[in-house]
Amino acid sequence: MLVTGASRGIGRAIATAFAEGGDRVAIHHRDSAQLAEELRDSLPGDGHTVVRADLADPDDVRAMVDGAAERLGGLDVLVNNAGVYTPHPITDTSYEQWQHEWRRTLDTNLLGPANACWCAVRHMRERGGGRIINVSSRGAFRGEPGQPAYGASKAGLNAMGQSLAVALGPYGIAVATVAPGYVATDMTNDHLKSARGDEIRAQSPFNRVARPEEIAAAVHWLASPAAEWASGTVIDLNGASYLRT
Ligand code: NAD
Numbered sequence: 615m616l617v618t619g620a621s622r623g624i625g626r627a628i629a630t631a632f633a634e635g636g637d638r639v640a641i642h643h644r645d646s647a648q649l650a651e652e653l654r655d656s657l658p659g660d661g662h663t664v665v666r667a668d669l670a671d672p673d674d675v676r677a678m679v680d681g682a683a684e685r686l687g688g689l690d691v692l693v694n695n696a697g698v699y700t701p702h703p704i705t706d707t708s709y710e711q712w713q714h715e716w717r718r719t720l721d722t723n724l725l726g727p728a729n730a731c732w733c734a735v736r737h738m739r740e741r742g743g744g745r746i747i748n749v750s751s752r753g754a755f756r757g758e759p760g761q762p763a764y765g766a767s768k769a770g771l772n773a774m775g776q777s778l779a780v781a782l783g784p785y786g787i788a789v790a791t792v793a794p795g796y797v798a799t800d801m802t803n804d805h806l807k808s809a810r811g812d813e814i815r816a817q818s819p820f821n822r823v824a825r826p827e828e829i830a831a832a833v834h835w836l837a838s839p840a841a842e843w844a845s846g847t848v849i850d851l852n853g854a855s856y857l858r859t
Contacts, residue, residue, distance in 0.1 A: 615639055615837070616682040616689060618669060618730065619696025621646035623799035624749060626653060627826035628693055631834040633657035640665050640682035642696065661686070669696055669726030670718065679733035689737035691837045694727035694771075695749040699801055701760030716763045723767035728774060731789075735782065743786025745837045748775050749829070750793040752852060768793070772848045779846035788845035790836045795852035796823040818853040 615632050619625035621643040629639045630653075638661040643650040650664045663685040667678035683689040702715035731746055738744030753761050754768035772791055779789040796802055796814050806814060806823060815821050832851055835841055 615691035615693065616642060616665070616679065616686075616734070617693040617695055618642040618667075618678075618726075619644075621649040621653060623801065624794070624797055624826045624829050625693075625695040627830035628695055628833050629653060629662075630657065631827070631830040632691070632837070633659050633662060635834060637691070638662055638686050640686055642667060642678055642682075644668050644696075669730070670721035672725075672729050675726060675729040676733050679730055679737070683734075683737040688741045689734055689744065690741065691745045691747070692730060692734040692738075693747045693749070693833055693837075694730055695833075696726070697723045697749065697751075697767075697801075699753075699761065699764045702763060703759045704762060705759075719763040719767050720770075723764070724770045724774070727771060731774075731778060735785075735787065738787050739785050744788075746775075746778065746782075746787065746789040747833050747836045748772075748789075748791045749833070750775075750791050750848060752793060752795045752850075752855075754793055754848075755850070756856070775848065776846050783845060788836075788842045790841070790844050790846070791848040792829060792832050792836070793848050793850050794824055794829045795855050797826055797829055798823050799826060817855040819858075820853050822853070824851065824853060 615637050617625050617628045620629040620641040629641050633639050641650045641654055641664050654662045654664050665678045665681050667674035727748055748771050750771045751768040753765040754772050775789050775791040836844055
């Protein structure tokens, strides 16, 4: 299995869950070779490998997928986890910065996974099936002033997953999406430490945000044989946030 953005955060927890379940893992990183190699060496089991790519570069993506398949002896599972988020509120962002944020966000969060799917499907068809799991976000469903491109990229991921689930079912490839609410990682660290952090935690009746391992457990289940029927779904993992009237 290949998981993108696996050197830290949710991706790291996903790599760990699959290795603990007996899978061999291709750990993708962009510029964190040392962290990725340390993770590879610490995971249970043998045969894990490290692959590098800038997901905004289609050639890099192809080399990443083909390299992972070659070293693992085929590819059964792709988890499109890596993503970027930088606040870009329309009222406070220059036109040049606006262009930059939209391009970077869509290239990384939407076109990167789309290209990885294209490449992975070739390998999955060779082995007669597979699983693709995309990591979307609450941002696909809910508005925040700072995340128009981010929300659009994640809503696009949801739509892509549904379309690919229909296209790839006949080939034994199931495609599903998880859409976490706030998770305690480097991406949200500053936000959760700010005054808004208490409000975010209070949105859930558990008065906390998710742990990366809780998202990883759902992703791991989606790759299991029993979860083929979850193909085409978007699982909203929010700890009952946003339900109060
Ligand atoms: P993170 O910042 O710790 O991890 C993101 C990873 O993506 C990093 O390893 C980073 O190097 C990689 N990445 C970013 N741009 C890249 C590029 N161009 N090429 C290759 N790799 C790149 O954050 P995280 O919270 O672990 O996020 C993982 C995924 O979960 C993301 O898709 C994010 O949008 C999503 N998500 C996170 C939260 C949250 O609250 N943390 C909530 C919902 C969804």
